[in-house]
Amino acid sequence: MPAPSGKKHRRLAAIAWAINGLAILVLLVVAALYFSRPPGEAVAIAPRLSMPTPRPTLTAMPLLIKGSPRPTLTPVPTSYYLPSVTPNAAATLVEDYSTPTPFIFADGPDPGVIGYSVQDRPINFFSFGQGENHYLVIAGIHGGYESNTVALANQLLVYLNSHPNAVPSDDTLYIIPDMNPDGVARGRNADARVNANGVDLNRNFPTPNWVPDWDHSRCWNERPTTGGVAAGSEPETRAVMQFIYTHRLKALISYHSAALGIFPGGEPWQPASEQLATMLNKATGYPYPPVDIGCTYTGTLADWAVENGVGAAVDMELANHQDTDFAANLRALQILLNFQGN
Numbered sequence: 001m002p003a004p005s006g007k008k009h010r011r012l013a014a015i016a017w018a019i020n021g022l023a024i025l026v027l028l029v030v031a032a033l034y035f036s037r038p039p040g041e042a043v044a045i046a047p048r049l050s051m052p053t054p055r056p057t058l059t060a061m062p063l064l065i066k067g068s069p070r071p072t073l074t075p076v077p078t079s080y081y082l083p084s085v086t087p088n089a090a091a092t093l094v095e096d097y098s099t100p101t102p103f104i105f106a107d108g109p110d111p112g113v114i115g116y117s118v119q120d121r122p123i124n125f126f127s128f129g130q131g132e133n134h135y136l137v138i139a140g141i142h143g144g145y146e147s148n149t150v151a152l153a154n155q156l157l158v159y160l161n162s163h164p165n166a167v168p169s170d171d172t173l174y175i176i177p178d179m180n181p182d183g184v185a186r187g188r189n190a191d192a193r194v195n196a197n198g199v200d201l202n203r204n205f206p207t208p209n210w211v212p213d214w215d216h217s218r219c220w221n222e223r224p225t226t227g228g229v230a231a232g233s234e235p236e237t238r239a240v241m242q243f244i245y246t247h248r249l250k251a252l253i254s255y256h257s258a259a260l261g262i263f264p265g266g267e268p269w270q271p272a273s274e275q276l277a278t279m280l281n282k283a284t285g286y287p288y289p290p291v292d293i294g295c296t297y298t299g300t301l302a303d304w305a306v307e308n309g310v311g312a313a314v315d316m317e318l319a320n321h322q323d324t325d326f327a328a329n330l331r332a333l334q335i336l337l338n339f340q341g342n
């Protein structure tokens, strides 16, 4: 066979290589543009937050509570990130029914159980330190809809387990990582905000302002919700009330998402809770005073807590529905653990 030869052939080869080179260049430009996009953040209902720390690059942490979990339990979903398909995920939650990654806390302390959900899932708590000043971090009150708060609590558990000195010797820290396990088990979507009775648990606490229903038009209204058939009607609510009654707490943070900022407990806001909120705002950059969307909040955990002996309490919202803002919330934890109040 004669070897292919001639100028014509070389010219064709040169053209083919030029086309190849051009295609690779286009791909590189597209990839560069894609990876240089800013991360999606809240804009519709809340101002864009400038967090003092970069987005954490986390790997999902598996959760397996030591011992044999009940066979009926679904693993706690802690998939930290949704595909970044919407640029405004804080205001518009991406519906995500993907299989959650279980969290493993194999070498951590055994959980205590403060009670059981409507569907009989345990509501766990963990304890760190043995000091006389008691503090509480609670997450997941709004279920899978705000499951990045559960992911944050799980990260804090892992961190505290490997950094025992993070809790000062005169402190005891309790973490309830998932107050609404039935909601969390429903996945990360708007249907997963309420408990299995369709109740918004952060409107079910027996405060003086508790109501079964409210003006939804100015509040979160992606799905119908209620405050319960009565104040304190839900087992999850009663479990937390019982825990708070029996642990004299100096202060607590109840985590939410997203983006509205830090809400002090009390009606009107209790001064010690305002003081805690101010300090947390400095540590995290989360808005305080919180963004006012015209919503009236009734029957909240933070209000009930300060009305029932907790020194200070805040509802604190993460910046969006995906991230855990771990570095910022590690600073928040140090604020909490050093908070003395009045």
Ligand SMILES: [Zn+2]
Binding pocket: 142, 146, 255, 256, 257
């Ligand atoms: Zn919430």
